[in-house]
Amino acid sequence: MSPCLISSSRIISRRACRHAPSLGVTIVRRPHQTRFINTQPAYPGHIPLNRFENAVLAVGSAVMSLADPRRGDMVAALGETTAGPSLPRLRDIMLDSSEGRKILKDRPKVNSQTVDLRKLAQYPEGTFGRAYITWLERCGVTPDTREPVHYIADPELAYVMQRYRECHDFYHCICSLPVNVESELALKYFEFANLGLPMAALSAAFGHLRLSSKKRNRLFSEYVPWALKCGGSARSLITVYWEERWGQDVEELKAELGIWDPPEAKWSKPLSEAKAAAAKWQQESGPGV
Amino acid sequence: MQTVSRSIRLSARRALPTAVLTRKNHTQNSPQQTQQPEPSIRTTSFGYKTVPEESKESLVKNVFDSVASSYDLMNDASSLGVHRLWKDTFVSGLKPGRKGAVRCIDVAGGTGDIALRILDHARENYADRESSVEVVDINAQMLKEGFRRFKKTMYHNTPQISFHEANAQALPEAQFTDNTYDLYTIAFGIRNCTSIPAVLKEAHRVLKPGGTFACLEFSKVNNPLLSSLYDQYSFSMIPLLGTILAGDRDSYQYLVESIRKFPSQPDFCKMIQEAGFATGEEHDGGAWTDLWGGIACVHKGVKV
Numbered sequence: 199m200s201p202c203l204i205s206s207s208r209i210i211s212r213r214a215c216r217h218a219p220s221l222g223v224t225i226v227r228r229p230h231q232t233r234f235i236n237t238q239p240a241y242p243g244h245i246p247l248n249r250f251e252n253a254v255l256a257v258g259s260a261v262m263s264l265a266d267p268r269r270g271d272m273v274a275a276l277g278e279t280t281a282g283p284s285l286p287r288l289r290d291i292m293l294d295s296s297e298g299r300k301i302l303k304d305r306p307k308v309n310s311q312t313v314d315l316r317k318l319a320q321y322p323e324g325t326f327g328r329a330y331i332t333w334l335e336r337c338g339v340t341p342d343t344r345e346p347v348h349y350i351a352d353p354e355l356a357y358v359m360q361r362y363r364e365c366h367d368f369y370h371c372i373c374s375l376p377v378n379v380e381s382e383l384a385l386k387y388f389e390f391a392n393l394g395l396p397m398a399a400l401s402a403a404f405g406h407l408r409l410s411s412k413k414r415n416r417l418f419s420e421y422v423p424w425a426l427k428c429g430g431s432a433r434s435l436i437t438v439y440w441e442e443r444w445g446q447d448v449e450e451l452k453a454e455l456g457i458w459d460p461p462e463a464k465w466s467k468p469l470s471e472a473k474a475a476a477a478k479w480q481q482e483s484g485p486g487v
Numbered sequence: 488m489q490t491v492s493r494s495i496r497l498s499a500r501r502a503l504p505t506a507v508l509t510r511k512n513h514t515q516n517s518p519q520q521t522q523q524p525e526p527s528i529r530t531t532s533f534g535y536k537t538v539p540e541e542s543k544e545s546l547v548k549n550v551f552d553s554v555a556s557s558y559d560l561m562n563d564a565s566s567l568g569v570h571r572l573w574k575d576t577f578v579s580g581l582k583p584g585r586k587g588a589v590r591c592i593d594v595a596g597g598t599g600d601i602a603l604r605i606l607d608h609a610r611e612n613y614a615d616r617e618s619s620v621e622v623v624d625i626n627a628q629m630l631k632e633g634f635r636r637f638k639k640t641m642y643h644n645t646p647q648i649s650f651h652e653a654n655a656q657a658l659p660e661a662q663f664t665d666n667t668y669d670l671y672t673i674a675f676g677i678r679n680c681t682s683i684p685a686v687l688k689e690a691h692r693v694l695k696p697g698g699t700f701a702c703l704e705f706s707k708v709n710n711p712l713l714s715s716l717y718d719q720y721s722f723s724m725i726p727l728l729g730t731i732l733a734g735d736r737d738s739y740q741y742l743v744e745s746i747r748k749f750p751s752q753p754d755f756c757k758m759i760q761e762a763g764f765a766t767g768e769e770h771d772g773g774a775w776t777d778l779w780g781g782i783a784c785v786h787k788g789v790k791v
Contacts, residue, residue, distance in 0.1 A: 245736065251723050258731035271734055 241353040243346045247279075255279050255349065264404065274345040277397035278359060284395050285355040291434050292358070298437035305357055306441050308364035313341045318444060326372075326451050327444030333371040336465060341367060361436065362393065368440045372448075372457055373428075376465045379405070380413050384421035384460060391429030393436055420461040432456040531681055534744030543681045544654075548626055550738045551597070551679075555628035557733040558598055564732055565725045565739075570675075573783045574600050577674060577703040580776070580785060584609025588617035589669040592693060594655045594686075595676020596622040597629025599636050599648075601703075605672070606642055616647070623651045623658070624676075656685035658693060666695045674703040678749040687762035694790040700764055705746040706755075706777070706784035713780045721746070752777070752784055764788025 237246045247255065256279035262272040292298030306312065315334070321327035334340065344363045350356040366385075373388065375381040383405045390398035406414050433455050443451060452458070529540045538546060554561065562570045583589050583605045593602045602620040609615035624630045630650045642648045653659060655673070671690045680686050690700050708714040721743040729739030750758065756774040760766055766788045767773035775786045 248723070251727055254724070254727055255731065258727065262731055269734065272731065275730070 240351060241356060243348055244351075244353075244356070245348045246351065247349055252279050252349070260400070267408075271345050274347075274363070275349060276400065277363075277395070278347060278349040280396040280400065281350065281355075281359060282396065284393075285350065285358050288362070288393060288395075288434075288436050289355060289358050292437050295434075295437040297439045301361065301437070301439050302354065302357070306439075307360070308341055308367075308441075309344075310341055313441075315341075321444060324447055324449075325444065326440075326446050326448050329448045330368070330371045330444075333374075334367075337370075337377045339367070339377060358436070362395065365435065365438075365440060368438075369435060372435075372452060372455070374459055374463070376463055378464065378466060379409060380417050380421065381463050383409075383417055384425050387422050387425035388429035391426045392432055392434060424460045428457055428460070532745075532748045534741040534748065540681055544625070546741075547679045550741055551626040552628050553735050554733060554738050555597070555626065555632055558629065558632065559600075561729065561733055561739070564728050569779070573703065573778050574604055574674065576778060577601070577672075577701070577785055578604040578608055581605075581670065581672070581699065581701055582608070582612075583670060584613040584615035584618050588615055588619075590667065591618065591620045591670040591672065592623060592663070592668045593620050594623045594671065594673045594690075595625070595679070596620075596672070596674065597624040597626060597633050599633035601672050601674045602633070602648060603637070603640060603642075605670075606647055619647045619649075621649050621651060623653050623655065623663075625652065625654050627652055655680055656682055656689060658689050663693050665692050668694050669698050671698065671700045672702075675705065677702055677704055678745050683750075683755075683758060684762065687758060687764075691763045691790055696790055698790050700759065700788040700790065702755075702759075702786045704749065704755075704784060704786070706749065706775075706781050707751040708781040710780050713782075717782060752781070752786075755786055759786060759788045762788075763791065765791045 239246065255275055259272040259275040259279065262269055263276055267273070289302070292302055315331060318327040318331040321331075341364075344360075347356040347359045347363075350359055366389075369385060369389065370377065370381075373385065375385055383402060386398045386401040386405065389395065390402055406417060409417065435455065438455065530537050531540050531543050532538075533543050533546050551558075578601060583591060589605075589609070591602075591605055593605070596602055599622055602622050605620050606618060609618040622630070622633055624633070630652060634650050637643050637648055651662065653662070655676070671694050673686070673690075677683060677686055687700075694700060708717050725743050726736045726740045730736040733739070749755070752771070752775045753769055756766055756769055759774070766786075771777050774788070775784050777784050
């Protein structure tokens with residue numbers, strides 16, 4: 199059964215149904231057929247949740263993310279369970295722009311397979327592609343596979359969520375922010391102002407509690423004003439087809455999107471992730487690259 | 488309400504034998520829609536999936552490898568601590584040590600919950616320090632957790648406790664000789680075994696004549712109201728708790744499905760009798776004792 203049929207059948211069933219609250223089940227009456235609500239997954243990896251389960255997972259993942267921030271799957275689950283109406287809003291913003299429509303049609307994915315790092319390294323200095331690979335090396339990260347989306351019911355909205363997650367590193371790059379905690383928080387404020395996702399607001403509201411007071415002061419006095427002003431006035435970054443702009447000049451791109459640089463950030467030693475990946479593709483590409 | 492929905496489900500099943508989708512399967516197809524393998528391959532159930540017999544063991548192994556480290560935490564969270572009451576009832580009903588030292592084998596006893604309770608019961612109630620328990624489990628990770636737990640007790644490095652990695656369906660004859668044990672316990676483990684009759688046969692072999700076979704397992708809840716609440720809780724909350732606490736939804740989905748596939752109390756009682764055990768009468772309070780309405784159940788038999 200194709201995904202769009204499933205979502206439309208759910209819309210029909212929601213209108214034509216009677217609730218059995220004690221069972222948490224919606225009984226659909228159609229001629230010659232009576233069946234329980236469809237809990238078939240709408241896309242690979244989809245885990246359908248009802249409202250109660252969604253709420254429990256939202257609370258549970260919030261607690262778990264604070265307790266153990268290394269649980270990336272819990273941070274992802276929190277984002278998905280709290281997304282609510284923000285995803286249809288983002289999808290509509292994408293539909294309003296021609297570039298966004300192209301993204302929704304192509305559904306590009308950003309991971310180590312689809313992003314050719316060797317080709318990016320060959321772009322001239324000053325282009326977005328070169329800036330991205332420089333940023334990756336400077337921070338020591340890779341465009342690795344992020345946790346796939348599980349808890350969003352509509353496949354298109356699930357893609358929008360996935361796209362947001364995968365483009366996070368592009369936002370880092372275009373705003374010239376490293377991957378330490380203050381910069382991540384600054385970027386969360388930026389994302390909230392620009393995209394309006396509740397998860398960004400939650401991270402922004404609670405993430406700074408783990409910072410030292412000096413860093414928190416710097417965050418709120420310098421970064422947050424920049425993030426809110428810049429994020430609020432810039433074009434919605436979810437509509438940017440980053441993969442088609444590798445060759446574009448970075449300053450021109452920033453001017454087009456309406457982004458200006460934040461206060462200078464502290465770039466620490468690169469994390470170890472990228473070293474291994476870089477060594478691997480150096481070996482594969484051989485000498486002369 | 489339950490009878491209404493059950494009759495709807497039954498009538499739907501009659502009308503559309505292949506298309507009924509039960510609400511319980513979140514991530515898998517309904518039992519009727521699983522791929523039917525060739526008839527020559529012997530199959531068994533892995534939760535609601537049908538798998539070849541040979542692969543069930545490794546699938547279960549993967550489940551328990553991944554849950555081992557958070558097993559006790561998840562037990563407490565998903566049963567809200569009630570599993571402790573069930574295990575206490577189970578062991579105190581057996582009264583180990585009352586008639587002298589017992590040689591006990593606790594199968595699928597990885598983390599050592601039952602073994603510890605047996606040794607403590609014998610020591611506290613009958614001042615018995617000669618009873619011994621051999622904990623047997625197919626999964627090394629679970630045994631490691633049990634060994635770690637026993638290090639915190641007074642039984643560590645004594646002959647009272649030992650840990651062995653073995654398959655309940657085929658206990659090595661050299662190590663587990665015939666007619667050796669007074670008590671064979673298996674708690675919340677038998678439903679994960681590929682072939683229940685094989686486990687019962689091995690239990691019969693290693694027990695002394697007059698020895699007791701005792702099994703604590705999740706079972707059928709006959710009360711319709713309790714059953715529907717229990718189902719709701721099992722299929723909604725437990726996989727979610729698995730996701731949140733252990734980061735592993737699939738293992739806990741398997742666990743709640745395997746509970747539904749386990750035979751009912753009378754059926755399991757018959758299997759125990761067929762293995763050569765003498766049981767009480769076939770009703771609750773006889774051959775088996777329901778705990779919490781049948782959510783858990785204690786089955787006992789004596790080797791003749």
